[in-house]
Amino acid sequence: MNTAELGLPVAVPSTALFTDQYELTMLQAALRGGTADRRSVFEVFTRRLPEGRRYGVLAGTGRVLDAVENFRFDEAVLDFLRDRQLIDDATLEWLAGYRFRGDIWGYPEGDVYFPGSPLMRVEGTFAEAVLLETVILSILNHDSAVAAAASRMSVAAGSRQLIEMGARRTHELAAVAASRAAYLGGFHSTSDLAAGFRYGIPTVGTSAHAFTLLHDSERDAFTVQIASLGRGTTLLVDTYDVAEAVRMAVELAGPELGAVRIDSGDLLLVAHRVRQQLDDLGAKDTKIVVTSDLDEYAIASLAVAPVNAYGVGTQLVTGSGHPTCSMVYKLVARAESTAPEAPLVPVAKKSLGGKTSIGGRKWAARRLDADGVAEAEVIGTGEIPPELADQQLLVELVREGRVLARESLDTVRERHAEARASLPLSAMQLSRGEPVLPTEYV
Structure with missing residues (x-):
């Protein structure tokens, strides 16, 4: 779906100079x-x-x-x-x-x-x-490379959710095209609002480490985020101590906590520990989202981990090692x-x-x-x-x-x-x- 389908105004610049x-x-x-x-x-x-x-x-x-x-x-x-x-x-x-x-x-x-x-x-x-040679090739080569990488990642992920979050790793216009190609290839959502606006792709996003570091304590950051976004939000738990952050997250949000995100460390090991901790705290429905330079091989290696969603950036928008077809x-x-x-x-x-x-x-x-x-x-x-x-x-x-x-x-x-x-x-x-x-x- 594009902006015309959404009933939104569309700027239509000439593409004539997208040529050699x-x-x-x-x-x-x-x-x-x-x-x-x-x-x-x-x-x-x-x-x-x-x-x-x-x-x-x-x-x-x-x-x-x-x-x-x-x-x-x-x-x-x-x-x-x-x-x-x-x-x-x-x-x-x-x-x-x-x-x-x-x-x-x-x-x-x-x-x-x-x-x-x-x-x-x-x-x-x-x-x-x-x-038309150059404009056709520039579009198809880029989009097909991203879609192929997305498709392989979708195979590796199985039924688990895939979030495209590579906008900051590529050109701002390429980021929108990459979001579209990733969705085509099997991803479920994007962090890029321009892609959501132009193509109707579901968008997601909550907070980065900067938000936690802004506050005097991790507790303050979690409290403000929950108050603003509700108990169903996703809390980033690896800024300091993961186990302590998970304990605090469930204390503040209760078992209704939507998800926790892990962005560093041995994701397989940490995900197992966090799942056990969440279950022990009664947050059995709280999901685990992992990010951190994932590609299809890393996703496949996490198949046995208790992970619900993957956020993928750099490797996706660069075609996972093959940026052109x-x-x-x-x-x-x-x-x-x-x-x-x-x-x-x-x-x-x-x-x-x-x-x-x-x-x-x-x-x-x-x-x-x-x-x-x-x-x-x-x-x-x-x-x-x-x-x-x-x-x-x-x-x-x-x-x-x-x-x-x-x-x-x-x-x-x-x-x-x-x-x-x-x-x-x-x-x-x-x-x-x-x-x-x-x-x-x-």
Whole structure:
């Protein structure tokens, strides 16, 4: 859900300069050479998953659709380009009327993907499609990296709550996108209010160590917080002595105390001790929240701990060691001429070093076994085999420049859970391994 869905005012800045200069210089040369209007097909894909990952998670499609709609060269943008003398007057005039009027197909947001998966296909003239390369890649690479990390953490956490709290560990705008991607990947709430405002994600937060240190004693701090936020609040108990803080917390709030948070130390050991202490004090329903540089491996190691929720920051918003998905945006087909009916010709990069690509406008399907479990990602450029016709993955997102439909974030989140559940059980392993599905080209 975005601010428009919430009925809130939305500022819509131009996204036209979220691009690289060479997109505009290519445009200028193509306009001059008479090839700018050739019908073209670009595809987004990755040649490999991050090392050791079993599957990827597509996130950011909704943000891409917003960016494409707002890709406009207004007067301020045109003045900037004119003042820098980056492109000629003819190109500036062309950009003044720019609107993407092509088509976009893609995997549904929240779906899983594998090496070679044609995650997004952009079709239009070369001129209108080439300009979108950088903004599409910057969104999909970032959001998909965070969503993949979130998905792995969700697997590790099982039914326990996950709180995204990484805003202070990344760029302020990236933090909002990261919250969205984390929620898609299985997190339940965020500490970032901008993400709650823009996307309707549940927000949480109570106090930091600074609040405790502000007061003359820990008792004073707890007393004020309980008076302000109620007995159901979460008290941070590791500023001084954990055992004493837990005893005091239950004394002041009673067994109705909502939760205690532990942010340091041997979390496994401390959580067991705190749970025993809470139970002994009669606070059997008081929950335990743990934070402190968690990643999916740390979360998995705490599976036997009496923990109710995890707060995750740095490792989540940086993709847990893989802050990008290495997605690329490549021309895979173009028309023989600018004539409207000119046939498409497959094209592909053939350079050395593993950076080759496969030409042609592609379809993709996920073949299932007799039990309905995915067994292969099948990609082709010709006619799709009849047995795969009802298992196609790409859906129409934009037709002749018009966004066909926007989905709520909850819908996308549910789709990811279903897609992940359709994979073989080995996909849930956190140990390093190959992609859980092979990619077959037909």
